[in-house]
Amino acid sequence: MKKNTIDIITLGCSKNLVDSEKLMKQLEANGYKVTHDSDHPQGEIAVINTCGFIGDAKEESINMILEFCQAKEEGRLKKLFVMGCLSERYLQELTGEIPQVDKFYGKFNWNDLLNDLGKSYHSEFAIERHLTTPSHYAYLKISEGCDRKCSYCAIPIITGRHVSRPMEEILDEVRLLVSQGVKEFQVIAQELTYYGVDLYKKQMLPELIEKMAEIPGVEWIRLHYAYPAAFPEDLFRVMREHDNVCKYMDIALQHISDNMLQKMRRHVSKAETYRLIERFREEVPGIHLRTTLMVGHPGETEEDFEELKEFVRKARFDRMGAFAYSEEEGTYSAQNYSDDIPEEVKHRRLDELMAVQQEISADLTHAKIGKEFKVIIDRKEGDYFIGRTEFDSPEVDPEVLIKDEGQNLVIGSFYQVKVYDADDFDLYATLI
Incomplete structure (x- = not known):
């Protein structure tokens, strides 16, 4: 057990990773040696940054906490702290059920951990972090929270309302990261397209990306987690006019049948979705689209599913992920629908959908030979x-x-x- 060493373990998405990196910087500013996702944690203190998005992620987080509780019981660890989405959501329950953890923090109050260690928060490092990615790229989080109320999603319950970061602060962070050798930025948020609505009363994503693209040393900007309804169309122009804005868009569409889009409370129709994909390809030639789809949401009929497969065949996404619906407590669908589709049907649909995509991916990949x-x-x-x-x-x-x-x-x-x-x-x- 190494004295003055803290091991940080990050589970879940890249948005969590950014929080871990900020915490690492603060801990280092307070004199600690910090490791991240070490295969052999040896510090006297461990901090687990949890995910609480869906069942599998929650299970992984709980298992990791229990593993470290055991290390503590065996005397291999002095203190164990837990932060992030899972503990934001189940603070009371976890505190009661896992007393071996010294303290649970939510998603937004992790800097209280510094006080509890008898240290202070260094505001001069507010936009700094210890990068855990290779030094040439970084994730850039531009907002927190989500105002969308999709039926199946627990994110708004965990993160609360959408809060944009001020544009100047983001641009300062980009300049700082460029000065440290970062060339590539993965721009992330729970929902990118809503950026700026709370602060500036309008969607400001195109303007933010354009200003980023004009910073010397920014070689690639890539956009993750956009929403299809009311898409900010000026972004097409920004992507087209700036070579360093990658022709790449990660936009979660979830489904295509009007029946399902309505049940999922997506505020977009089948026709609008097809049109948006068409617009992307017309306005930004060569763009690669990544999407995520869901099968097995309550009320999904075989007709809905066939429509979804047909959509995947027609749209020919360059990148596609899919997952089976899992009921999340507190969500609209948990309160209003019954989770009526058997697990084996969900998994059969998932396998079928991914098989359709696999063929498309193989085709598109092989089409790059010679280029x-x-x-x-x-x-x-x-x-x-x-x-x-x-x-x-x-x-x-x-x-x-x-x-x-x-x-x-x-x-x-x-x-x-x-x-x-x-x-x-x-x-x-x-x-x-």
Whole structure:
């Protein structure tokens, strides 16, 4: 057990990761040595940043907490703290059920942890953090919370209403990160398109992205988690006019049948969804669309599901994830619908939908053979340098493998490559 060392474990999404990175910076400013997601945690203090989004994520968070409780009981750990979405949502229950945890914090009061350690919050480091990603890219969180009230989603219950960060503060953070060597920004929020509505009384995402794109040293900007209803259309122009705004959009569509969109309270129709996809492809030629879909929501008929499969075939998404509905307490659907679709039907639908997409992904990937791309190199693994194109976000999208033939590629640098082969997911390329 290393004295003055704190291990931080982050579960869940990249928005949680940003919180962990901010906490790490504050702890270091107070004289601690901090590790992140260490395979062998050795600190005398551990902080677990939990996820509470869906059943599987909650289970993972609980298991991780119990694992560290055991380490504490065996004398391998002095103090255990828990923060994040799960403890925001179930603070009372967790405090009663897992007394081995020294203290639970929610999603927004984690800096109280510093006081409880007898330390202070350093406001001069408010926009600084200890990056846990490779030093050439960072996640940039522009807002918290969500004002949408989709039937199935617990996020607004956990995070509360949408709160945008002031634009100048975000731009200052971008400049600071660029000065530290960051070239690529993954812009994240629970819901990007609502950015600015609370502060500036209108959607300000296009303006924010344009101002970011004009900062020297910002090479790539990629947008994650947009919402289809009332999409801010000036964003098309910004993407088209600025080379460093990646032609990539992560927009969760969830479903296509009007019946389901209505039950899910998505405030968008089938016709509007098809039109939006069309607009993206007309206005931003070459754009890659990533989406997330859901099967098995209460009331989904076989007709609805067939319509969804047909949508996936027609839309030909470049990237697609899907998940089966899981009932979340406190949500509209938990209170108003009965979770009436058997688990095996949900999983059959999920498998069928992913099989349709897998074929499309393979087609689109193989269509890149013979083409040239600009890639950024993330790491070296075995005999290969591993990179990504502007159409690939870290951790979730395909990668580009370049055989190491003594070229000494620099991690975090850009190169032009030509694709010579592909499997269902990744590309193989040579340096040009």
